[in-house]
Amino acid sequence: MYLAIKHLHILCAALSISGFVLQGVWMMRRSPLLDHRVTRTLPHVIDTVFLGSAIMLATMSGQYPFVAPWVTAKVVALVVYILLGATALRWGRTMRVRVLALLAAVLTFSWIVSVALSKNPAGFLAFAGVFG
Known part of the structure; x- marks a missing residue:
């Protein structure tokens, strides 16, 4: 059962970031697709399953x-990712702020994955010699 839930979690991670x-x-x-009903609903469904798993x-x-x-x-990084994502897609006042928030959110998500894979709270920063 654990392995099935882990695979579901990984699938949701891939769907969420994609x-x-x-x-x-x-x-x-x-694009007007950003305001489509499916675009505004499906991420919440995926992220709810992601969090539940x-x-x-x-x-x-x-x-x-x-x-x-x-x-x-x-x-902690998940909270940062959510705030950056909201800034990128909704709150950012300029396109520059939105794009920078988008890039920072993707980098944060990547770091979360590196923490999950390494089980090291520093994630890829430990390998870069920044921490740990």
Whole structure:
């Protein structure tokens, strides 16, 4: 059961970042597709399953935020990713701010994946010699 939920979590991660990048491209091109009902609804469905699977994995493994440092790092970075994503797709006042927020959000998501793969709270920053 754990492995099936882990695969679901990984699938949701891939769908979530792919959809986010696609929305970012549409935002930069000022596409009306960005305001389509499916575009505004589907990411919430995917991200809800994504979060639910994360909670199930944490419960099944006993690795919780503020107990396992790498899980804490992922949760904190998730909040940063959400704020950057909202800035990129909705809140940013200029295209420059939106594009920079989009790039920062993708970098943050990549870092979260590196934390998940390494189980190191520094993620790829540890390998770059920045931390750890």
